[in-house]
Amino acid sequence: DTAVSQTPKYLVTQMGNDKSIKCEQNLGHDTMYWYKQDSKKFLKIMFSYNNKELIINETVPNRFSPKSPDKAHLNLHINSLELGDSAVYFCASSQELAGGRRETQYFGPGTRLLVL
Amino acid sequence: GQSLEQPSEVTAVEGAIVQINCTYQTSGFYGLSWYQQHDGGAPTFLSYNALDGLEETGRFSSFLSRSDSYGYLLLQELQMKDSASYFCAVHSSASKIIFGSGTRLSIRP
Numbered sequence: 001d002t003a004v005s006q007t008p009k010y011l012v013t014q015m016g017n018d019k020s021i022k023c024e025q026n027l028g029h030d031t032m033y034w035y036k037q038d039s040k041k042f043l044k045i046m047f048s049y050n051n052k053e054l055i056i057n058e059t060v061p062n063r064f065s066p067k068s069p070d071k072a073h074l075n076l077h078i079n080s081l082e083l084g085d086s087a088v089y090f091c092a093s094s095q096e097l098a099g100g101r102r103e104t105q106y107f108g109p110g111t112r113l114l115v116l
Numbered sequence: 117g118q119s120l121e122q123p124s125e126v127t128a129v130e131g132a133i134v135q136i137n138c139t140y141q142t143s144g145f146y147g148l149s150w151y152q153q154h155d156g157g158a159p160t161f162l163s164y165n166a167l168d169g170l171e172e173t174g175r176f177s178s179f180l181s182r183s184d185s186y187g188y189l190l191l192q193e194l195q196m197k198d199s200a201s202y203f204c205a206v207h208s209s210a211s212k213i214i215f216g217s218g219t220r221l222s223i224r225p
Contacts, residue, residue: 031211041201043159043215056212090158094211103147103166105213107158 003027004108006091012114013081021076021111023091031055032074033105034066035090043090049074081115088112118142120216122204127222128194136189136219138204146207148180148187153218154200162189162202191221199223 004025013019025032033056034046048056049068063079074091091108120140128134138148147166151159163171165180165187177190191198201218208214 035215041153041218041220043203043218045213045215048211050211103149103164103207104161105149105151105159107160109158 004091004093004106006089006108006111008111009109010112010114012116014116015081015083017081018077018079019081019113020078021089021091021113023074023076023108025072025091025093025106025108027093027095027106028072029093029095029106030071031094031096032068032071033092033094034074034076035092035107037088037090037110039087047074047076081113083115086113086115118206118208118214120204120206120214122202122216122219124217125220125222127224128191129224130194130196132194133190133192134194134221136191136202136204136221138187138189138216140185140187140204140206140216142185142206142208142214144208145182146209148178149205149207149213150176150178150189151203151205151215152200153203159203194223196223196225 007022031050033048037043047066052068065077068074088110090110092105094105122138149164150162153159163178170179175192180187203218204216205213
């Protein structure tokens with residue numbers, strides 16, 4: 001009955017490789033997000049999709065490409081991995097409430113990416 | 117631009133009360149959230165304030181002053197399990213949340 005799940009939990013790879021991280025939510029939420037948390041714990045939003053449409057695209061290298069096949073899934077593909085991509089990547093979801101409010105984000109367990 | 121400031125570290129004693137402050141600058145403001153993150157874990161939602169005043173949820177309370185662009189998280193009757201990082205987050209639009217850099221709370225017996 002996991003609310004937001006991510007795979008894999010750990011990812012160790014070489015520079016230059018291409019990798020994907022998958023995210024699924026079973027909460028019926030309309031919006032999903034990707035965040036990057038670096039070694040200093042700074043949590044930065046990367047992308048947001050609402051009903052499969054991209055609504056937030058922060059300043060992220062175009063090596064990062066999100067894909068939302070349906071409302072419950074948001075995957076992150078990273079091309080040509082670099083050392084600086086090493087971080088924890090969190091997927092999250094939220095639901096719009098009455099009046100357009102959106103209060104709570106539910107986070108997945110994170111994917112720990114290490115680029116060697 | 118958008119920015120949030122919160123202390124990087126706070127230390128407190130078990131059973132005591134601690135307050136973690138957050139000041140923010142944002143072009144749009146919908147509300148202020150607080151999240152808790154234990155080492156190796158994911159952020160989990162604690163509270164949300166859209167209006168001025170104090171919101172209480174058990175041992176945790178959160179306060180917001182929109183005119184001062186300021187809020188705080190108050191933790192009472194501290195327990196060792198409350199040792200974690202605490203993030204304030206500004207909802208700058210209906211969908212976008214900007215997180216602060218986090219406050220690491222250490223609790224001594």
